[in-house]
Amino acid sequence: MTELKKKEKIGTPDTADRQSGAVMVVGGGIAGIQSSLDLADSGFKVYLLERTPAIGGTMAQLDKTFPTNDCAMCVISPKLVGSGRHLNIDLITNAELMGIEGDAGNFTVKVKRHPRYVDSEKCTGCGACVQNCPVSRIIYAVELDEVELERKDLDIVMPLLEDSAGTRGSLMPVLQAIDRHYGYLPKDVIRFISGKLDVSISEIYNIATFYNSFSLVPKGRHRISICMGTTCYVKGAEKIMQKLCRDLGTEPGGTTEDLRFSVEAARCIGCCSLAPAIMVNDRVYGRVKLSDLSGILKEYE
Amino acid sequence: MIGSYTRLLDGLQETGLSSLYPDRFRISVGMATCGLATGAMGVFQRLKEELDRTGFDAVLSRTGCLGFCQREPVVDLYVPGGPRLTYVEMTPEKAAGFIDVLSRGGIPVEDLLCVHQSETLLGDTVREYGTKGMDQLSGVPLYTEVPFFSKQSKIALRNCGIIDPVSIEEYVARSGYRALHDVLLEKTPEELIREVKESGLRGRGGGGFPTGLKWEYTRRTEADERYIVCNADEGDPGAYMDRSVLEGDPHSVIEGMILGGFAMGASTGFVYVRTEYPLAIQRMEEAIAQAGKNGFLGDDIFGSGFSFDIEIRQGSGAFVCGEETSLMHSIEGVSPEPRNRPPFPSESGLWEKPTNINNVETWANIPAIIQKGSGWFSSIGTGKSKGTKVFSLVGTVRNTGLVEVPMGITLREIIFDIGGGIPEDREFKAVQTGGPSGGCIPASLLDLPVDYERLAEAGSIMGSGGMVVMDQSSCVVDIARYFLEFTNDESCGKCTSCRDGSELMLEILTRITRGNGKSEDIDFLEELGVAITDASQCGLGQTLANPVLSTIRYFREEYEAHIERAVCPAHACKALVTYRVDAGRCTGCTLCARNCPSGAVRGKLKEAHTIDQGNCTKCGLCFDVCNFNAIVVE
Numbered sequence: 054m055t056e057l058k059k060k061e062k063i064g065t066p067d068t069a070d071r072q073s074g075a076v077m078v079v080g081g082g083i084a085g086i087q088s089s090l091d092l093a094d095s096g097f098k099v100y101l102l103e104r105t106p107a108i109g110g111t112m113a114q115l116d117k118t119f120p121t122n123d124c125a126m127c128v129i130s131p132k133l134v135g136s137g138r139h140l141n142i143d144l145i146t147n148a149e150l151m152g153i154e155g156d157a158g159n160f161t162v163k164v165k166r167h168p169r170y171v172d173s174e175k176c177t178g179c180g181a182c183v184q185n186c187p188v189s190r191i192i193y194a195v196e197l198d199e200v201e202l203e204r205k206d207l208d209i210v211m212p213l214l215e216d217s218a219g220t221r222g223s224l225m226p227v228l229q230a231i232d233r234h235y236g237y238l239p240k241d242v243i244r245f246i247s248g249k250l251d252v253s254i255s256e257i258y259n260i261a262t263f264y265n266s267f268s269l270v271p272k273g274r275h276r277i278s279i280c281m282g283t284t285c286y287v288k289g290a291e292k293i294m295q296k297l298c299r300d301l302g303t304e305p306g307g308t309t310e311d312l313r314f315s316v317e318a319a320r321c322i323g324c325c326s327l328a329p330a331i332m333v334n335d336r337v338y339g340r341v342k343l344s345d346l347s348g349i350l351k352e353y354e
Numbered sequence: 355m356i357g358s359y360t361r362l363l364d365g366l367q368e369t370g371l372s373s374l375y376p377d378r379f380r381i382s383v384g385m386a387t388c389g390l391a392t393g394a395m396g397v398f399q400r401l402k403e404e405l406d407r408t409g410f411d412a413v414l415s416r417t418g419c420l421g422f423c424q425r426e427p428v429v430d431l432y433v434p435g436g437p438r439l440t441y442v443e444m445t446p447e448k449a450a451g452f453i454d455v456l457s458r459g460g461i462p463v464e465d466l467l468c469v470h471q472s473e474t475l476l477g478d479t480v481r482e483y484g485t486k487g488m489d490q491l492s493g494v495p496l497y498t499e500v501p502f503f504s505k506q507s508k509i510a511l512r513n514c515g516i517i518d519p520v521s522i523e524e525y526v527a528r529s530g531y532r533a534l535h536d537v538l539l540e541k542t543p544e545e546l547i548r549e550v551k552e553s554g555l556r557g558r559g560g561g562g563f564p565t566g567l568k569w570e571y572t573r574r575t576e577a578d579e580r581y582i583v584c585n586a587d588e589g590d591p592g593a594y595m596d597r598s599v600l601e602g603d604p605h606s607v608i609e610g611m612i613l614g615g616f617a618m619g620a621s622t623g624f625v626y627v628r629t630e631y632p633l634a635i636q637r638m639e640e641a642i643a644q645a646g647k648n649g650f651l652g653d654d655i656f657g658s659g660f661s662f663d664i665e666i667r668q669g670s671g672a673f674v675c676g677e678e679t680s681l682m683h684s685i686e687g688v689s690p691e692p693r694n695r696p697p698f699p700s701e702s703g704l705w706e707k708p709t710n711i712n713n714v715e716t717w718a719n720i721p722a723i724i725q726k727g728s729g730w731f732s733s734i735g736t737g738k739s740k741g742t743k744v745f746s747l748v749g750t751v752r753n754t755g756l757v758e759v760p761m762g763i764t765l766r767e768i769i770f771d772i773g774g775g776i777p778e779d780r781e782f783k784a785v786q787t788g789g790p791s792g793g794c795i796p797a798s799l800l801d802l803p804v805d806y807e808r809l810a811e812a813g814s815i816m817g818s819g820g821m822v823v824m825d826q827s828s829c830v831v832d833i834a835r836y837f838l839e840f841t842n843d844e845s846c847g848k849c850t851s852c853r854d855g856s857e858l859m860l861e862i863l864t865r866i867t868r869g870n871g872k873s874e875d876i877d878f879l880e881e882l883g884v885a886i887t888d889a890s891q892c893g894l895g896q897t898l899a900n901p902v903l904s905t906i907r908y909f910r911e912e913y914e915a916h917i918e919r920a921v922c923p924a925h926a927c928k929a930l931v932t933y934r935v936d937a938g939r940c941t942g943c944t945l946c947a948r949n950c951p952s953g954a955v956r957g958k959l960k961e962a963h964t965i966d967q968g969n970c971t972k973c974g975l976c977f978d979v980c981n982f983n984a985i986v987v988e
């Protein structure tokens with residue numbers, strides 16, 4: 054995890070007696086926002102610190118406020134916009150106060166700003182990334198930065214890294230080798246190579262989820278790819294998929310409980326003349342009939 | 355010095371010739387993926403066992419794919435002093451009989467497809483076969499008389515199915531690496547580029563950009579380093595010629611790349627192969643090692659001072675990585691999204707150096723062009739499309755396989771003469787070319803000459819050469835929906851027009867195939883298609899509307915049938931068909947009831963069954979398993 058330690062200097066430390074014209078407000082709820090606005094309007098420079106990624110606090114989540122039954126959003130939203138646009142207010146969100154030194158009128162505070170993984174200058178808050186995130190199940194940002202691999206994993210991973218040392222663009226070959234070895238990309242190994250190759254985890258996940266053949270969860274011992282290319286589709290590949298999934302009790306993209314088979318749809322395995330085709334591990338079967346399937350499965354334990 | 359390299363090639367050639375045409379019988383088994391998928395490995399092993407057992411003196415070897423994939427496994431027999439014979443549809447059992455006949459002094463005639471009386475290479479006869487054994491073979495058609503082969507002329511596939519793919523000697527025996535030798539010692543890079551330009555060769559990967567021009571741009575850009583790339587990501591579903599070339603004749607691609615490297619002043623070449631092709635990767639690795647061992651790769655090739663090496667990189671299953679800028683990102687190991695061009699790769703490509711990307715088939719054409727001259731190449735084909743193109747003729751057609759034909763041949767010749775027409779004499783409906791970027795061409799355009807321009811005018815593209823033939827049982831709306839599902843899934847999501855446009859198109863098409871289409875849908879699809887084409891950055895988005903636009907153009911009434919009457923004329927759209935049991939035919943065998951995943955088929959043993967429409971998911975399994983044609987689709 055990248056940690057951004059930022060020292061916000063408020064006032065000038067060398068002139069201890071001179072009072073500073075800046076105020077730090079800690080907590081970006083309605084109270085903090087209102088105080089910031091009042092202070093900023095009266096000419097102070099305000100640093101509004103908030104632990105969560107956005108200001109607004111609880112009030113932004115309420116429907117009505119007591120006792121007047123005013124609409125909460127109607128009250129708070131002009132203030133949210135106001136504090137965002139106010140020239141005298143600096144919003145420091147997703148950050149925590151680590152320490153305060155100094156005396157009244159002249160404090161120095163230490164703020165830890167958490168990484169956002171998004172360029173906040175460019176973000177318009179459209180939310181499309183949240184909807185489309187392929188790895189939303191995997192939240193790494195809050196975990197430890199360093200990982201230790203077990204001996205047996207090191208024995209596998211280190212030679213791979215050494216082999217690729219010096220080749221340009223080594224990330225892909227390394228990921229492919231790991232995927233081949235483990236059958237998927239184990240979390241810890243990814244975090245480990247992220248450090249070794251000096252590529253951020255988010256970048257690795259971007260790449261790992263871009264390609265169809267990488268998996269982030271363990272796969273079965275045998276990978277069955279059912280071709281869903283045009284020719285195979287025209288020749289009834291869907292039925293093969295249905296039957297196979299039913300026989301194995303799994304679904305496309307799934308793995309059987311005993312980790313014997315994974316079933317996935319492939320894009321064309323280059324055996325179109327013999328459609329419909331399926332591939333088990335590296336072996337291709339052409340002109341597959343529904344009645345052939347159980348025989349093929351028996352070849353793999 | 356120069357003489358020593360000629361001697362090296364002569365030496366290899368001699369070894370190659372004696373292994374291609376030994377003084378004993380030579381049996382070679384087609385062992386590319388298509389052969390292996392139909393059991394060539396079993397055939398090979400059985401042949402080996404039988405040879406060992408009988409002690410019959412013959413050479414057993416493996417080769418690539420001859421192209422006639424429909425009738426794999428294919429086995430070739432060379433009779434010493436006699437012809438070469440091609441057998442089809444072998445099985446291990448037949449293999450035993452095969453050796454039995456041979457060991458008793460005969461020549462097997464069962465499953466014999468054709469006789470080769472001579473061997474040709476790029477239009478020239480390079481060997482006349484003897485007549486030994488011909489008396490036993492009367493009535494067997496000649497190679498040139500088999501309809502599947504007679505209209506083909508092979509350039510890119512010149513060695514596939516003839517040589518052992520990983521025998522550099524046999525490649526040299528078929529004039530391989532001669533072009534490289536002559537160019538490196540006698541020509542300048544500029545002369546080489548001029549030759550390629552004059553040949554009129556255009557990229558076979560889809561775009562059809564003149565190859566020589568691209569080379570010239572790359573050479574012209576000032577740089578301390580340049581790269582060349584062989585695009586073997588073959589993503590178009592339904593096309594597999596690149597795989598076949600890599601598996602059947604990897605040296606032709608390597609030689610093409612070395613020539614390209616010399617022409618453009620590059621010292622490293624990358625071959626980017628998709629991971630779905632493990633055998634192609636393996637053959638390529640072996641071939642590169644052999645070329646290196648013989649000094650055709652590495653430092654100071656043929657003492658010319660030119661050094662070149664090839665590295666293999668694997669894709670990992672993302673269609674968009676076939677697009678050149680995306681492919682370069684993938685090699686660099688960064689997020690493989692395409693980027694805007696310009697700058698073109700020839701100006702700034704891999705690691706910001708000038709880079710030239712060509713397709714496998716394009717590279718395989720290069721040595722042939724150099725060997726026979728640009729004039730010879732440009733005499734084949736039509737006005738702006740020169741040479742030959744390999745098509746994968748697949749789908750509902752009698753003879754499926756890889757066919758290499760001169761540009762300008764008509765679709766009818768390909769599908770009906772070479773392909774033998776539609777099986778069971780059903781009616782031809784359309785042929786899909788160009789994969790997800792292409793379109794469907796209807797029966798009325800069967801006489802269209804196939805070249806880059808004509809196909810584009812018809813609303814499709816040449817693409818990488820997939821030709822999926824469809825009969826009346828395929829629904830074009832469903833095919834359009836299928837391709838949109840594909841492109842929607844493969845869109846990298848960078849351009850809104852492509853990401854959301856494909857989503858919207860898919861939604862509408864899905865609605866139509868479910869019988870819920872609205873009357874304004876067709877017009878809206880057309881409008882949307884044009885907008886997506888205009889607004890997208892890379893070829894994926896710019897062409898994803900083609901399958902929809904071309905099917906609306908030629909099959910509008912089929913869309914209307916779905917929308918206005920909720921009828922699928924082809925009976926292919928699940929939601930619009932019903933499955934029924936024909937009580938007169940049903941024997942009550944219970945097979946369908948046992949196979950029905952949703953328990954919708956009811957009935958007792960030996961009594962006619964019925965289908966409960968409420969539970970039926972229309973998966974069609976009952977239709978497939980029924981042995982008595984008792985399931986009716988309406």
Ligand SMILES: Cc1cc2nc3c(=O)[nH]c(=O)nc-3n(C[C@H](O)[C@H](O)[C@H](O)COP(=O)(O)O)c2cc1C
Nearest residue numbers: 557558559587588589676677678712713716893894
């Ligand atoms: C979405 C998309 C996918 C592509 N896929 C391939 C492919 O699989 N193989 C290929 O050779 N070219 C593919 N191309 C074309 C390449 O971008 C590039 O034009 C080609 O490799 C250039 O080689 P050529 O001049 O020899 O045709 C694709 C293009 C796009 C836009």
Ligand code: FES
Nearest residue numbers: 280282285324325
């Ligand atoms: S479409 Fe299935 S193998 Fe090509």
